[in-house]
Amino acid sequence: MLTRRQNLVEVMKGGNPDRFVKQYEAFAMMLKTPITRIKPPIGGQVKNEWGVTIVWPEGQIGAFPVHDEEHKVVNDITKWRETVKAPNLIHPEEAWAEAIAAAEAVDRNDQYVTAFVAPGIFEHLHYLMGMEDAMMNFYEEPEAMHELIDFLVEFEIELAKKFIDHLHPDALFHHDDWGSQTNSFISPATFEEFILPAYKKIYGYYKENGVELIIHHSDSYAANLVEFMIEMGIDIWQGVMTTNNTPELIEKYGSQLTFMGDIDSGVVDFPGWTRENLAKHIERACRNCGKLYFIPGLSQGLNVSSFPGVYEATDEEIDRMSELMF
Numbered sequence: 152m153l154t155r156r157q158n159l160v161e162v163m164k165g166g167n168p169d170r171f172v173k174q175y176e177a178f179a180m181m182l183k184t185p186i187t188r189i190k191p192p193i194g195g196q197v198k199n200e201w202g203v204t205i206v207w208p209e210g211q212i213g214a215f216p217v218h219d220e221e222h223k224v225v226n227d228i229t230k231w232r233e234t235v236k237a238p239n240l241i242h243p244e245e246a247w248a249e250a251i252a253a254a255e256a257v258d259r260n261d262q263y264v265t266a267f268v269a270p271g272i273f274e275h276l277h278y279l280m281g282m283e284d285a286m287m288n289f290y291e292e293p294e295a296m297h298e299l300i301d302f303l304v305e306f307e308i309e310l311a312k313k314f315i316d317h318l319h320p321d322a323l324f325h326h327d328d329w330g331s332q333t334n335s336f337i338s339p340a341t342f343e344e345f346i347l348p349a350y351k352k353i354y355g356y357y358k359e360n361g362v363e364l365i366i367h368h369s370d371s372y373a374a375n376l377v378e379f380m381i382e383m384g385i386d387i388w389q390g391v392m393t394t395n396n397t398p399e400l401i402e403k404y405g406s407q408l409t410f411m412g413d414i415d416s417g418v419v420d421f422p423g424w425t426r427e428n429l430a431k432h433i434e435r436a437c438r439n440c441g442k443l444y445f446i447p448g449l450s451q452g453l454n455v456s457s458f459p460g461v462y463e464a465t466d467e468e469i470d471r472m473s474e475l476m477f
Contacts, residue, residue: 154261163386163409165443170473173466174411174448178265178366179257181318185246186310187238188269190214200238203278212457218281225280228288228295235279235299237306240313247317254318263322263364266314268307269452271327272349273336275303282336289341296345304349308356315360322364323357324389326452330371332394339375347379354384370412370450374400381407388412390450398439405444413440416451420461429461430468437472447472 153161153169159177161168189199191214196206204222207214216222225231254264270278276299277285288296314320329346330336337346354365367380370390377400380388389411391397397413413436419429436447447469449456456462 154258156259156261156263159446162443162446165406168442168477170477171437171442171469172446173469174446174462175454176466177262178322178324178454179253179262180265180267180324180454181250181254181314181320182267183253184250184314184318185242186240186313201275201279202234202236216278216281218284223280223284224278225284225299228280228284228292228299231279231295231299231302235302237302240306240309251317254320259321264318264320265322265324265364265366266311266318266320266362267324268310269326269368271325272300272303272307272353273327273329273346276300286337289337289345293345300345300349304352307353311353311356311360315357315362320362322366323354323362324366324368325353326368328371328390329369329373329376332392333372335371335373335375339379342376342379347383350383358384366411368452370416370452377404377408387446389446389448390452392450397436397445398441401440401444409444409446410440411446411448412450413445414447414449414465416449416457419465420449420451420456420458422458424458424461426464426468429464430471433465433468434472437469437476442476 155177158168158170159172162172187200189197191197191205191207193207194209196204198204202224204217205214206217220226224234257264335342357365364387365385366387366389367385368389370392372392372394374395381404385408387409391410391412392415393413397410401410414432419432433447449462449465454462
């Protein structure tokens with residue numbers, strides 16, 4: 152029997168896996184690092200390490216920034232340098248002890264030691280100024296947007312150095328949502344001008360320094376950006392939703408990119424979720440997408456579910472499909 156890591160490699164190279172990869176099983180996430188990522192509690196509000204005010208309303212499954220005039224970090228993109236300050240990345244070596252111990256405890260023949268980064272470049276932009284201003288500034292103030300993106304890239308490179316020096320990760324799991332369920336937030340041409348060069352630098356740096364695998368999370372429609380994903384060095388697109396026509400993407404791009412998801416979290420992960428509904432969608436995903444270049448899983452951007460039991464039941468149903476199809 153292949154290890155979890157070996158089985159993933161077989162899936163990605165179009166080889167001979169002996170079962171489906173179960174969601175995130177091949178990735179040992181390094182979440183307990185001294186790199187601050189401040190999040191609000193449910194029902195609460197915080198100002199994060201970038202000065203962005205984030206609220207998590209009761210009854211909602213996630214948090215989002217507050218973007219009225221009082222709370223925006225960037226009100227005038229031409230003056231972004233006056234208000235955008237990168238958080239501190241310098242910590243005493245003992246602050247890394249827990250994370251280093253966690254990385255050293257991983258059997259790297261079985262799992263990838265995986266660094267975690269969120270939010271990404273596009274999300275940083277709208278976190279700082281709001282979605283509407285970010286969209287307008289791509290068109291009205293492109294020079295200032297390029298400058299801010301360059302600043303964010305420099306921060307990410309410094310962050311990468313910290314992870315690589317201390318954890319020697321085999322993989323990177325990087326968030327950046329690039330679309331809604333039905334389209335990308337920006338056109339492919341705008342994406343190519345602003346976002347592609349940034350990620351070629353970031354992901355290129357990781358790969359130049361021994362990181363084997365880049366997993367990018369965008370639980371959205373992004374089929375029109377797949378060729379850019381390949382160009383920037385992504386190995387696995389995690390969060391691919393059914394609106395992308397995943398089987399068609401696998402057929403066209405599978406030898407260059409592995410697709411992880413095709414089980415939309417919103418369709419199976421809700422307060423009244425049922426095993427029957429979950430099993431139906433997992434079977435549909437596995438049979439339609441096949442055994443190669445595909446990892447079945449919830450579109451959720453970590454190895455969790457919004458409601459108790461859904462993630463674990465998804466693993467069990469993927470096991471059932473492995474028994475049926477392998």
